[in-house]
Amino acid sequence: MAPMSTFPDGFLWGTATAAHQIEGGNTNNDWWSWEHKDRTPCVEPSGDACDSWHRRPEDVALCAEMGLSTYRFSLEWSRIEPEDDEWSTAAVDHYRRQCEACLAAGIQPVVTFHHFTTPRWLAERGGWLEPATADRFGDFCGRVAAALGDVMSRACTINEPSAVAATGYILGLFPPGASDEREFHRVNEVFVDAHRRAVDAIRASAPGVPVGIALAMTDYHVVEGGDASLARMRADLEDVFLAATAGDDFLGVQTYSRMRMGPHGVMPPEDGVEVLALGYEYWPEALEGTLRRAWEATAGKLPLLVTENGIGTDDDEQRIRYVRTALQGVLACLADGIDVLGYTYWSLMDNFEWALGYAPRFGLVEVDRSAPFERRRKPSADWYARVVKANALVD
Numbered sequence: 001m002a003p004m005s006t007f008p009d010g011f012l013w014g015t016a017t018a019a020h021q022i023e024g025g026n027t028n029n030d031w032w033s034w035e036h037k038d039r040t041p042c043v044e045p046s047g048d049a050c051d052s053w054h055r056r057p058e059d060v061a062l063c064a065e066m067g068l069s070t071y072r073f074s075l076e077w078s079r080i081e082p083e084d085d086e087w088s089t090a091a092v093d094h095y096r097r098q099c100e101a102c103l104a105a106g107i108q109p110v111v112t113f114h115h116f117t118t119p120r121w122l123a124e125r126g127g128w129l130e131p132a133t134a135d136r137f138g139d140f141c142g143r144v145a146a147a148l149g150d151v152m153s154r155a156c157t158i159n160e161p162s163a164v165a166a167t168g169y170i171l172g173l174f175p176p177g178a179s180d181e182r183e184f185h186r187v188n189e190v191f192v193d194a195h196r197r198a199v200d201a202i203r204a205s206a207p208g209v210p211v212g213i214a215l216a217m218t219d220y221h222v223v224e225g226g227d228a229s230l231a232r233m234r235a236d237l238e239d240v241f242l243a244a245t246a247g248d249d250f251l252g253v254q255t256y257s258r259m260r261m262g263p264h265g266v267m268p269p270e271d272g273v274e275v276l277a278l279g280y281e282y283w284p285e286a287l288e289g290t291l292r293r294a295w296e297a298t299a300g301k302l303p304l305l306v307t308e309n310g311i312g313t314d315d316d317e318q319r320i321r322y323v324r325t326a327l328q329g330v331l332a333c334l335a336d337g338i339d340v341l342g343y344t345y346w347s348l349m350d351n352f353e354w355a356l357g358y359a360p361r362f363g364l365v366e367v368d369r370s371a372p373f374e375r376r377r378k379p380s381a382d383w384y385a386r387v388v389k390a391n392a393l394v395d
Contacts, residue, residue, distance in 0.1 A: 004331040006392040012108070012342025013388040014070030015063060015364060016308055017052070018115040018159065019079075021351040022059070024049035028078040030123035031116065031354075034175035041173050044357040050349055051373045056098050058375055062348060062365055064105040065377070066385040071107050072307060072344050073098065074115035074159065077140060084121050092147045099151035108153035110307075110344075112214065113141050113198060115159040116174070116354070127176065128164065128187045128194075138197030142205045149206025156252055156307065157198035160216040161191035162237040173355050188236070192244045199248060214252030214307040215241050218259045219289035225263035233261060242297045250341060251298060252307030255290040258283040278312050278360060284322045288329025295338045303339045306330065310346035312353070312360035319364075319380045327393055345384065349375060 020026050025048065035045040052059055063071045079091040095111075102109040114137065118127055122136060141157065168174035169184040199211050217238055222230050245251050257280040260267040269275045274282035287309050294304055311322040323345065333340055350363035358369070364381035368374040386394045 004335050006390075007331070008334065009391075011340075011391060012070045012305070012344075013391075014068050014072055014108075014110065014342060014344040015066075015348040016072035016110075016344050016346050017059070017074070017348050017351065018112070019074045019076035020046060020049070020115070020117045021347075021353070022050040022052040022349065023076060024051045024053055026076050026078060026117065028082050028120055029076070029117040030120060030127065030175045033120060033123075034177070037177075040355075041177075042355045042357065043359070046352040048369070048373075049352050050367045050369070053094075055373060055375075056094075057101060059348065060098070060101045060105055060107065062375060062377070062381075063102070063107055066364070066381060067388045068107055069388075070110050070153070070342060070344065071102050071348075072110035072112060072156070074112035075144060076117065077114065078117065078119040080144060081119060081140060082121075083119075087143070092144060095144075096148055096151060099148055103151060103153075109151065110154045110156065111148060111152050112156040112159050113137075113144065113202075114157065114194075116164060123175065128190050129169075129183055131190055131193065134190050134193035134197050137194040138201045141198040142201030145202040145205035145209070149209060152206060152209055154250070154305075155202050155206070155209050155211045156214045157195045157202070157211065158191060159214045159307075160254060161188070161195070161213070161241060163216050165191065166237060185236070188240050192240060195241075195244055210249035212248045212250040212252055212302070212305070213241065213245060214254055215294075217253055217255050217290040217294060219255060219257070219283065219286035219293075221258050221260050223260055223262040223267060226261035226267075229263065229265045230261040233259075233265075238293075239297070242294070245298060245302060248302060250305050251294055251302045252305050253287075253290055253294050254306075254308035254346075255286045256309065256311070257281050258286045258289070276311070276313060278356070282311070282318075282322065284311075284325035285329055287326040288332055291330070291333045291338060291340060295333070300339075303341050305341045306343045308344060308346040310362050312362045314361055316378045316380045319378075320383050323380070323384065324393060327387070331393070 099109040165187040347362045349365040350361045353360040366376045
């Protein structure tokens with residue numbers, strides 16, 4: 001039987017961004033503080049980013065021009081609640097108008113409530129190490145969901161909690177720059193609690209809006225003797241959160257590459273495999289592997305939505321090649337009965353890639369930050385638009 005090339009009717013096509021990476025001027029969160037610390041690992045501060053706080057209509061128009069059916073973006077908590085229990089009506093209204101603009105363009109707004117950044121006032125009280133943060137996050141989600149519930153198509157509670165925990169509390173590259181395994185496990189526990197509280201709060205305030213979490217997943221490949229290393233890695237970075245999805249409406253799967261696990265842990269890229277500038281392997285097949293893993297781990301009880309997948313590269317032909325192969329993997333999963341709701345490319349535009357600054361280019365759209373902020377579609381955006389229009393892989 002010939003492999004599938006057409007996606008199901010109603011398959012969701014989208015792209016994604018995060019508030020701190022594109023809005024600019026988010027001076028009141030832990031990341032802004034981190035970018036400006038002495039001896040920070042950040043190569044440059046976020047500054048004005050892509051000025052999307054003021055250019056929201058342009059960003060929504062880019063999604064509409066590509067014919068997308070979803071746009072996933074995040075809320076900046078520190079704008080909405082700049083101090084403890086001090087709420088900005090203007091900030092909430094800004095995000096409401098963004099949702100309304102999406103709906104007017106025929107695009108479903110997928111709203112992420114936490115994407116890496118935490119208000120300064122909360123970080124100063126211990127941030128995600130402090131169990132009370134889960135309560136505060138639940139309160140935040142309930143209050144904002146009440147304001148956005150009628151214009152929000154889908155809600156993601158937390159983006160990649162394992163990345164915040166591991167990179168901030170073991171690797172020291174995210175705030176607070178710690179390296180303490182006990183703190184890492186504690187942060188994981190607080191995030192799990194926060195997710196469950198957020199699901200309940202959003203459902204109470206916005207009944208009928210599907211709610212889930214967006215998890216970072218890796219396509220792990222075991223080299224001889226690496227089974228124990230793999231089990232430990234998965235337990236800490238994936239399984240603890242997969243177990244917390246029981247009762248959710250969907251699971252967001254996010255992946256970029258594979259990782260080889262040997263008897264002593266993570267192994268370097270394999271000889272002969274293309275390595276990207278960011279240091280990891282070019283491995284678009286990772287998406288199929290992680291979708292299958294997520295489906296198996298949740299016993300097929302949760303629809304899957306690819307909430308991030310993409311490639312940081314200056315070679316736009318390589319980007320098209322990567323996405324095409326990744327989508328072939330999605331089609332293979334669909335053919336086997338795995339319920340994949342849609343595909344979201346990361347990212348809409350080149351933006352602030354955290355500690356790495358503006359050098360990595362994941363976007364379908366180039367942003368000239370000196371022009372100022374002129375958006376220019378890349379050939380990959382046009383190719384993606386053809387895929388979306390055809391609802392099928394195209395040359």
